[in-house]
Structure formats: structure tokens, C-alpha cells
Amino acid sequence: MTFVAMELNFDVHEEDGMLVAVCQDPDMATHGRTLEELIQMVKELIQCHFDEGDARRTAKARLHFHEESILAYS
Template sequence: MNEIIFQVDEAPEGGYSARALGHAIFTEAETLEELRTMVRDAVRCHFDEGQGPKVIRLHYVRDEVLAA
């Protein structure tokens, strides 16, 4: 496996959540720096040694609402 992609969303209650696409991996954190650490840790825990991806891609999703 070369790459795993996480969708990163701002949590309604504050902080961030990240969910892997195609894998049952989910984590949350208060800051983006903490989220990066948590994602790396979650990936290491999910895959056997030597079986994990070489690259972790974070795809940030941000909604913005404008008044019409």
C-alpha cells in the first residue's frame, strides 16, 4: 500500500475529526498539529508492521456559508 487518505472535518463542538477512506480508522483532536500526531498513531495501530502506507494524505473539508 502506497497511500491512505483521510477526510478531515472541523467538528461542530470544536476541534477536528479525521476518517480514513476505505479503512475503519477514525480519530479526533483539538488542534491540527495534534490531529496529525493522532492520525499517524492510528495508522500505526491499524496496520501490522511493514504493511502500512508509505504516505498519509489529509484532505481538508471546510464548509463556508455566505448570506445571499
């Protein structure tokens, strides 16, 4: 039997002073004021979103941070 490591991918961006984490598959999102709070909220989201016994409850969460870049042209 082969064990396949499962990951849930979250795109993280800043919005109105909050860090927002959005997972597209499955569709779910959360937010936090600090990185530490965001990490805790992602953990809680995963536990609440999936039923007990669902392997995704123990999946790794990968956070992808996106920063908005402003380009100046002269």
C-alpha cells in the same frame, strides 16, 4: 520490481471544536484539538491499525481539509 507509493487519504473537518480525520478505505478515524495533535493521532492510528510488516504502516497520510461554506442569498 516496481515500488508503488501508498497513500491513505483522510477527510478532515471540524466538529464540536475538534479536528476530525476520517479515512474511508480502510475505515478508521481519529481526532485532535490542534493540527499538530491531529497529525500525531493520525500517525498513531496508522501504526495501531495495521500489523507489523504490513506496508500500509509506512504509507503516506494525505489530509484533505473541508470547510463548511455558508452562502447568503439576497
